[in-house]
Amino acid sequence: MKNLLSIQNLSTGYHLKKGRTRLLHQNISVEVNRGKLIAVLGPNGAGKSTLLKTLLGFIPALKGEISYGEKKLSEITVKTMASMVSVVLTDRIDDTYLTAGEIIMAARYPYISLTGVFDDSDIKIIEKAVEMTGVMAFLNRKFQTLSDGEKQRVMITRALAQETPLIFMDEPTAYIDSPGRVELMHLLKTIPTQGKTILMTIHDVELALRFADELWLLGKEGLFVKGNPEELIANGSINKLFDTETVKFDRETRSFI
């Protein structure tokens, strides 16, 4: 079977005025398979979110090719894309009246007609996702009144209910306290067991090393390295990317000292 996502010679960055470009990374070639938790790791400003947005087609790739299954990204309509990739973004939802339940129900919009009637199978899928993330208690509450951790759970439930093989998450652990982060990562770790693949950006290195199946390291000078946590620790990639004058990554304790 074809890979879920394959990236060939991809260059990410931005088109500036007068035909100039700001290049962030080049020659990224990588394949994404089913059932993986992949963490995109790198310092702030390395271009993690840009990579995610490029893969989603929100911003154009400067070079190279992105394919989902058999299809090239450029040939995939916005509508088809909705059944392949769901997202958890850092965008804030500021509507005062939306309930958590309504936001989760939106996951089924790609599959219902314009009359907006949900059928039993939609409801079943939503119930399953709700059970998995444990958000039942606040379905009828206004989204605005939830804590950041609860909000993030709701958005993850929504992504699950969209029933896509791939879920992209931009900094899902941001704004959440440390115990909350670990709890959230435990939840995310259960998702790949259903055959789905999560591609998430994260800047908490220790958390990524502990939970991810695969890491993509994005460095400042266009560096791109991938591998599993063991490899990347052993070959010194983590040290190379994150060590500073004062703080070093310790391979034994897998933490910064």
Place this chain on the structure above:
Amino acid sequence: MNQNQHKPSFAIPVTILLLVLLVLSMLNLWFGSVDLSWKELVGSILGHHATPQTNIIIWEYRMPQVFTAIAVGMGLSVSGLLLQTVFRNPLAGPSVLGISSGASFGVAIVVLAGSALGINVLQGAFMLNDMAVVTAAFAGALLVMAIILYVSGRIGNIVTVLIIGIMLGYAVSAVVGVLQFFSGTEELHAYVLWGLGSFSKNSLARSELVLLITLLTVAATWFFAIPLNAMLLGENYARSLGFNLKKYNTVILLLAGLLIALGTAFTGPIAFIGLAVPHLARARFNTSNHKILIPATLLTGANLALLCNLIARLPGMDVSLPINAVTSMIGAPIVIWIIVKRSKIKVS
């Protein structure tokens, strides 16, 4: 997760709004400078037991006002709702896109330009060709709308579209200002009167037509409830749910623009209803789900317009107040209340 649980909770307020609509319509038909008895009123509506004089008052004067008020109240309110969602801005309303300014511009051209250029096109202000004014207003509104749609079709960024709409409104208003400066007193008076708005400019046939077209357009908006709901999650989430926003923004702006053009051309610019009613509906129905909000908004809008029309010609008064003054007097407190309430939510 049973969504049907919610249904009875909004079926009741919708029924209440419908009943209020009926009562307000009857009061609008009943009150006026000529006193009528209930018997005569009901007789005339049902088509029997009424003097010819009563029939004329009801069918030629008051019924067209009721139809126009309902149509314009619905149309402007729903357009306000659409614009607030598309622009994700609670202060968006029919005036922001410059479409109502476009209508004013059209009317100004017809009413004022002749006099400004020293040509006496019109036979005095009060013999204004009524149809010419409506046509000009509609053309002006559609012209601005065409520019907005062209821009939104080319530029993905909706904030840019909003800013261009506001700027267009200013530019068009400036031209109107220049025309006003150079025009004669009578024409100016006629233009100012038009700008104060009135629900009583239309014949029965025309008010029925306006109501029919408004109803069809409003009904069409209901089929965009789902993409509108998706837009509440923000541009990126809406896109990830499969909605091509460039396309939906353009179609929804087209519908909103049509409603504004209809509302403004046949009554003059009506302030505040379009901005305030969607907030009233959201607060009353405690939701931003467009499947509920669209019917809630259109009924609330029709009711508010009828109420304003009633207040504008309270019994005992021979003249009726300009409708724009009444809508602003009612609308401004509503907007203030919304802002205060929103800031309270943010603090707590």
